[in-house]
Amino acid sequence: MIDMKKSSRSGVLATGTVALATALTMIATGTANASEARSGGNRGWASQHCAAAFDGEGDGHGVYVDVRLVNGVHFSVWDGSGADGHWGPQTCWSVRIAKFKVVEDKGPASDWVHNPS
CATH class of the missing domain: 2.60.40 (Immunoglobulin-like)
Known part of the structure; x- marks a missing residue:
């Protein structure tokens, strides 16, 4: 059985990590707005x-x-x-x-x- 709370937290963490990495890349390259x-x-x-x-x-x-x-x-x-x-x-x-x-x-x-x- 899949623990939905754990699975949901992992998905949120992964999404947040990708968003943070994208924002940092845009800031580092000068392309963030x-x-x-x-x-x-x-x-x-x-x-x-x-x-x-x-x-x-x-x-x-x-x-x-x-x-x-x-x-x-x-x-x-x-x-x-x-x-x-x-x-x-x-x-x-x-x-x-x-x-x-x-x-x-x-x-x-x-x-x-x-x-x-």
């Missing part, structure tokens, strides 16, 4: 609460995402790894992001992206 900004080969992305930068040009200039939160606080999220083909570390806040742009240090910047999704 994120908006993107570009300036040349440089990119930045932001969701409602997180942001990261990507240096796509091997020109010796650093790249960062300029973030403004809805409470007026300003942050810079740097790529930090140069033009190595990888996104820099993601930074998250409990306060929602109002707007962001990608900026090349001593170089051009993208337009502001408002209310990232």
Whole structure:
């Protein structure tokens, strides 16, 4: 005889595990409801609460995402790894992001992206 309580709990646990793994993968790859900004080969992305930068040009200039939160606080999220083909570390806040742009240090910047999704 199958224990329905145990079977049901296992199904819920498996479903929750798959959902968590999917969400973590989307966050790690920057695809979880994120908006993107570009300036040349440089990119930045932001969701409602997180942001990261990507240096796509091997020109010796650093790249960062300029973030403004809805409470007026300003942050810079740097790529930090140069033009190595990888996104820099993601930074998250409990306060929602109002707007962001990608900026090349001593170089051009993208337009502001408002209310990232």
